[in-house]
Amino acid sequence: MTGQLRHMLRxxxxxxxxxxxxxxLGMRFRKDRFYHRPFDxxxxxxxxxxxxxxxxxxxxxxxxxxxxxxxxxxxxxxxxLGRGEPVADTARVLTRMTSAIVWRTFxxxxxEEMAKYATVPVVNALTDQFHxxxxxxxxxxxxxxxxxxxxxxxxxIAYLGDAANNMxxxxxxxxxxxxxxxxxxxxxxxxxxARIVADAERIAATTGGSVLVTTDPAEAVSGVxxxxxxxxxxxxxxxxxxxxxxxxRAYQVNDELMALAKPNAxxxxxxxxxxxxxxxxxxxxxxxxxxxxxxxxxxxAQKALLTWLIGKQRGDESLLS
Numbered sequence: 634m635t636g637q638l639r640h641m642l643r644x645x646x647x648x649x650x651x652x653x654x655x656x657x658l659g660m661r662f663r664k665d666r667f668y669h670r671p672f673d674x675x676x677x678x679x680x681x682x683x684x685x686x687x688x689x690x691x692x693x694x695x696x697x698x699x700x701x702x703x704x705x706x707x708x709x710x711x712x713x714l715g716r717g718e719p720v721a722d723t724a725r726v727l728t729r730m731t732s733a734i735v736w737r738t739f740x741x742x743x744x745e746e747m748a749k750y751a752t753v754p755v756v757n758a759l760t761d762q763f764h765x766x767x768x769x770x771x772x773x774x775x776x777x778x779x780x781x782x783x784x785x786x787x788x789x790i791a792y793l794g795d796a797a798n799n800m801x802x803x804x805x806x807x808x809x810x811x812x813x814x815x816x817x818x819x820x821x822x823x824x825x826x827a828r829i830v831a832d833a834e835r836i837a838a839t840t841g842g843s844v845l846v847t848t849d850p851a852e853a854v855s856g857v858x859x860x861x862x863x864x865x866x867x868x869x870x871x872x873x874x875x876x877x878x879x880x881x882r883a884y885q886v887n888d889e890l891m892a893l894a895k896p897n898a899x900x901x902x903x904x905x906x907x908x909x910x911x912x913x914x915x916x917x918x919x920x921x922x923x924x925x926x927x928x929x930x931x932x933x934a935q936k937a938l939l940t941w942l943i944g945k946q947r948g949d950e951s952l953l954s
Contacts, residue, residue: 636948640748640755641938643741644765644806645832649840651941652769652810654953656782658937659773659930666933671943671952672702676732678939680758683709683738688904689758689766692931693735700936705731724750733939754942756935761867764799767903768807769934774901774927775859786812786841791853791894792861793884794911796846797823800863800903805833805844812840818853820880850884851893859899859923862886862911878910886912891921899923 640646647655661668672678678697682690690706697704709715714723720743727734728751736744737758748755757765776782788811792804796819805825808815815833817825824846833844847853854860865881866874886900900912900921908914917924944952 636944636946638752638754639942639945640751641765641942642744642748642755642757643763644768644803645810645836646765647810649810649812652772652807653782655769655934655937655941656773656776656785657954658941659769659934660776660782662933662936662940663773663777663930666699666936669940669952670699670701671940671947671949672697672700672732675701675703677703677705677730678733678735679727679731680704680706681712681714681734681736681738682707683714683736684759686737686759688928688931689737692935693758696932696936696939699932700939702732720746721750723747728752733942754939754946756938756942760799762799762802763806764803764903765807766931766935766938767800768803769938770930771861771901771903771927772807772811773930773934773937774923775899777926777930778899778923779858787814788859789814789816789857790859790861791816791818791857792863793818793850793853793886793890794862794881795819795823795865795867796825798863798867800861801825802829804861805829806836809833809836809840809842809844812837812842814843814845816845816847816853816857818847818850819884821848823880824848850890854890854893857894857898859901860886860891860894861901861903863903864905864907865911881911885910886916888913888915888919891916897921901927904928 680693694704724747733754735756741760741762744757796817865878
């Protein structure tokens with residue numbers, strides 16, 4: 634039976650109900666890591682890296698293997714993409730040899746071009762604009778620790794720091810899709826693109842969620858269920874840390890800010906974390922932290938996403954539930 638080719642390039646590529654399906658699958662994989670093995674054979678999944686990685690490389694490599702497949706991991710230095718081969722040509726080749734393509738790269742237009750020419754699912758494992766796999770793992774963590782996927786609807790979350798980066802964009806779109814109340818806070822000059830905010834507001838209007846963008850970190854975290862942050866300096870900008878970090882100091886997640894959230898609020902960070910900068914040691918290593926469950930849930934969420942995408946393509950309902 635022939636199904637529908639789907640990709641995950643940005644967080645709103647799936648609907649509210651579809652996001653729930655993926656997260657429910659993630660919960661099943663948490664209970665049984667070998668719940669489904671859609672890549673038995675083994676079938677290959679291309680996992681491409683233009684940027685360095687610890688959690689993405691580990692979770693996708695282990696995840697594809699646990700799904701019965703072979704993770705074909707290709708670094709930039711070992712790929713003709715790194716020498717200027719057109720993305721379309723790479724897509725045409727890999728799509729004949731693999732069952733899915735996962736890519737951690739720079740511009741969003743690169744994964745979009747890959748998807749345009751691929752005849753297998755393409756997954757955005759991080760671009761400069763979006764990080765949908767991380768947000769699925771973050772929401773799976775909330776479901777794990779707060780009573781299941783149903784608990785996500787109506788939940789309030791806050792993200793602090795560089796609000797113009799890929800994580801802020803993905804929390805906006807992914808949170809709105811989930812029916813959450815999403816609050817994004819950063820300094821002037823580092824706020825989300827107005828087009829992403831408008832997309833999130835449009836989605837939230839259909840799911841019962843809401844969107845708030847503010848420069849006031851206290852307003853953002855007041856009464857929320859979970860506080861998120863990320864490093865203030867993105868990959869490739871480390872040499873500029875002293876200059877770039879100055880505007881974000883008021884957005885450090887510390888005990889004082891966490892005290893404004895709900896008493897049982899969780900803290901999450903996509904890692905790597907810089908203690909004493911975007912988050913204090915007392916928070917990330919304290920009783921409210923969920924970062925280690927969050928890191929593990931990259932594995933379960935990504936296995937769920939790949940299984941769901943393959944189920945859609947094959948028209949195999951058994952892989953979707």
